[in-house]
Amino acid sequence: xxxxxxxxxxxxxxxxxxxxxxxxxxxxxxxxxxxxxxxxxxxxxxxxxxxxxxxxxxxxxxxxxxxxxxxxxxxxxxxxxxxxxxxxxxxxxxxxxxxxxxxxxxxxxxxxxxxxxxxxxxxxxxxxxxxxxxxxxxxxxxxxxxxxxxxxxxxxxxxxxxxxxxxxxxxxxxxxxxxxxxxxxxxxxxxxxxxxxxxxxxxxxxxxxxxxxxxxxxxxxxxxxxxxxxxxxxxxxxxxxxxxxxxxxxxxxxxxxxxxxxxxxxxxxxxxxxxxxxxxxxxxxxxxxxxxxxxxxxxxxxxxxxxxxxxxxxxxxxxxxxxxxxxxxxxxxxxxxxxxxxxxxxxxxxxxxxxxxxxxxxxxxxxxxxxxxxxxxxxxxxxxxxxxxxxxxxxxxxxxxxxxxx
Numbered sequence: 001x002x003x004x005x006x007x008x009x010x011x012x013x014x015x016x017x018x019x020x021x022x023x024x025x026x027x028x029x030x031x032x033x034x035x036x037x038x039x040x041x042x043x044x045x046x047x048x049x050x051x052x053x054x055x056x057x058x059x060x061x062x063x064x065x066x067x068x069x070x071x072x073x074x075x076x077x078x079x080x081x082x083x084x085x086x087x088x089x090x091x092x093x094x095x096x097x098x099x100x101x102x103x104x105x106x107x108x109x110x111x112x113x114x115x116x117x118x119x120x121x122x123x124x125x126x127x128x129x130x131x132x133x134x135x136x137x138x139x140x141x142x143x144x145x146x147x148x149x150x151x152x153x154x155x156x157x158x159x160x161x162x163x164x165x166x167x168x169x170x171x172x173x174x175x176x177x178x179x180x181x182x183x184x185x186x187x188x189x190x191x192x193x194x195x196x197x198x199x200x201x202x203x204x205x206x207x208x209x210x211x212x213x214x215x216x217x218x219x220x221x222x223x224x225x226x227x228x229x230x231x232x233x234x235x236x237x238x239x240x241x242x243x244x245x246x247x248x249x250x251x252x253x254x255x256x257x258x259x260x261x262x263x264x265x266x267x268x269x270x271x272x273x274x275x276x277x278x279x280x281x282x283x284x285x286x287x288x289x290x291x292x293x294x295x296x297x298x299x300x301x302x303x304x305x306x307x308x309x310x311x312x313x314x315x316x317x318x319x320x321x322x323x324x325x326x327x328x329x330x331x332x333x334x335x336x337x338x339x340x341x342x343x344x345x346x347x348x349x350x351x352x353x354x355x356x357x358x359x360x361x362x363x364x365x366x367x368x369x370x371x372x373x374x375x376x377x378x379x380x381x382x383x384x385x386x387x388x389x390x391x392x393x394x395x396x397x398x399x400x401x402x403x404x405x406x
Contacts, residue, residue: 119205135178136178215303239273
């Protein structure tokens with residue numbers, strides 16, 4: 001084989017390798033810290049290649065190149081502070097002067113801008129604290145006319161992922177069913193509202209709701225310092241303890257989460273415990289309390305519930321009115337005898353005055369019957385004439401007519 005032929009074959013092989021590398025090296029596009037960006041924040045886009053230090057070009061899905069200067073960066077570009085105009089679907093390609101006609105585009109990456117609209121609300125039914133295997137429904141709703149809601153979940157490792165989305169009618173809520181409840185389905189949930197005609201522009205996130213699974217470990221015990229019956233004004237402290245070495249405890253009153261407390265001591269029996277000071281007792285503190293135990297590395301997994309504790313706050317507040325009660329006794333102070341005699345005398349004089357007035361009134365009417373009758377007729381005639389007189393319409397008050405709600 002001649003040297004010229006070998007040279008041509010080698011050249012063709014090198015060109016083929018270069019073309020294959022350019023065509024086969026498909027890039028990928030990622031966003032840091034997240035493709036879901038709050039309004040006014042920044043996001044960094046990175047175009048990944050198999051070979052390092054490649055320049056790239058950035059496009060939107062409509063094919064419009066943002067700027068040629070982006071290709072001179074080392075695989076990254078920062079967008080922001082973002083506005084609603086930054087929302088959309090992006091793709092990147094390798095920047096090559098030698099093979100401009102053979103670009104390979106990455107898969108599209110959706111950049112979502114949040115906070116453009118007011119946040120919706122989220123609620124859990126029947127409750128956010130569930131046992132293993134049960135189902136919970138998360139309802140997202142808003143006063144705005146959103147026709148799409150997006151549900152996001154954040155677990156204990158900080159992983160933030162889209163759990164699902166639902167198209168609804170205008171102002172209709174979206175119900176997301178979560179379950180059966182496992183360690184993979186617990187976490188912090190938020191929802192967003194959006195419109196189908198601008199899918200990459202979302203509302204602000206709703207307030208978070210924590211979905212928790214219980215019943216995976218033994219129950220703690222709950223007690224009240226000084227007993228479950230407390231007088232009003234006395235300090236109330238509840239103590240939750242367990243031998244399972246939980247490092248944090250949670251206190252609930254009739255389903256309402258009152259917060260958590262870290263284990264800070266041991267009971268006389270060696271169990272770890274946490275105190276919940278509730279302050280001076282009032283009637284509002286009365287109710288049924290329960291506590292749960294958990295670990296900081298698994299905050300969404302709680303123990304079984306403790307036995308219920310019935311707390312009762314008795315007593316009444318001090319009256320501002322004067323009282324005949326002795327402050328150091330529970331019996332009513334007797335009224336002095338002299339005061340009692342004066343009261344009886346006043347009562348008798350009052351009764352005599354009332355009877356005398358009635359007698360004089362009957363006597364006067366009996367002696368002057370005609371005048372009384374004539375006066376009564378005049379009054380009755382005046383009342384009828386006033387009743388026939390048209391009423392002045394200075395303030396035209398009319399009943400409110402029912403209005404069409406739509």
